[in-house]
Amino acid sequence: MATVPETKVNHGPTLAKVPIFSGLTEGELAFLLQRAIPRRYVAGEIVFGEGEPCLGMYVVESGHIRIFKSSSGGREHVLSVDGPGSSVAELPVFDGGSYPASAAAVDDATLLFVSKQDFHALCLAHPQVTLKVLRVVGARLRRLVGIIEELSFTTVRHRLASFLLRLAQKEGKRASEGIQVALPASNQELASQIGTVRELVSRNLSRLQAEGMLQLDGRHVLILDLKALEEASQASE
């Protein structure tokens, strides 16, 4: 219902900025644009579900998309959150299988849908596009391997500390102390991004605060002692 196509907006600039399509000529972008279907999603809406046959890939135009696995018990583990300019599900398009995980809109979002057939045709016509896809996919694979590493070797405390550090890094390079970062909308969401449950997030945040590394303020965190946080994020042995 909320996935009504809209035709009045110009989606060209979006496509040109997507890493895997950079380097295409005007004409090629136009070709792609003609076939890309814009779709709008409201916050929380499902884009596709794990196990569904893969019909095509998506490019994020605005908003953010959560890629996640869910357990039969209702828990979720977020694999990545992608913002404007990111491509989603480039990979399952190729191996013919179903989507390996589900995707949902975090906030209100607009995506461009490119069908499997069109994408294939584009890749065959432009080998460099395929190579770029491989580069993007490489980054994705690295992230997954990193998640596995964290899950099998570290504790919730470690993962929470690294998560905060990652936020701080994005936030800017103000060398010294006092970096302010914004947490995900809820502890539940944060928990599913680091592979645990909300109670442990709450407890560990409090503990880090008690240890003087940070200052909680609702959904914001002021990082007071970067060094200590870094230590806490490293596996003990």
Next chain:
Amino acid sequence: MATVPETKVNHGPTLAKVPIFSGLTEGELAFLLQRAIPRRYVAGEIVFGEGEPCLGMYVVESGHIRIFKSSSGGREHVLSVDGPGSSVAELPVFDGGSYPASAAAVDDATLLFVSKQDFHALCLAHPQVTLKVLRVVGARLRRLVGIIEELSFTTVRHRLASFLLRLAQKEGKRASEGIQVALPASNQELASQIGTVRELVSRNLSRLQAEGMLQLDGRHVLILDLKALEEASQASE
């Protein structure tokens, strides 16, 4: 020292059987073969280490290769074990980064090394090869997502049961009971394949036997009650 090139053997048949190179003409295979460097490894020898700059990809000709992550505390988590005909490290070749995990020979093994440059050239000249690489990589990504799912939602008991079921599946489709499967060389190795330590493998194997699902016999297991094992492999809720 054990990585002495050998030139007397004909490696052509191997290359032709590798999924990502299937469909190439005789001439193209010959081109590739000329540039592929055979290398031999003894059991346990390291092929490449996590973090090293990626110089090229490998094709397994004989033996088996373990891809794994290791923690600072000495624990390891095996991401995959690849046998003859598999390609290894196809992905990091493309994104310019370092190897995301380490690789070592399980048994004595022969690999064909293809340099980054040669592989790139081949992909540019043959877009279908690139597409096949993407298919292979897709499978790899699915496996990684599966590992993450198991790690974050299930217990050691579940993972051990699924592991045994996977072995049983490979072993053959003899519908009824009494499937015999071979375990990895040591419980330590099995442990690092399902993300735990050897003691828990030992205990859980014993427990599954006590519950009548299987019969231990050194490094072999006779699966007595497939249904019960399947139940044990499913997340409880």
Next chain:
DNA sequence: TTCCAGCTGTGACATCAGTCACATGCACCC
């Protein structure tokens, strides 16, 4: 305002995972 829904913080608790220590068993080599 009041009410309600959803989120947060926390204590109590059950279970799981991992470590340490040690005894046993097995193969291989001298």
Next chain:
DNA sequence: GGGTGCATGTGACTGATGTCACAGCTGGAA
């Protein structure tokens, strides 16, 4: 045969993880 080295099996224990229950807070709707 005896010793050495390596893998296994087990018990005891510690700490991490996750569940349940409940109380308090907040923001929005009626």
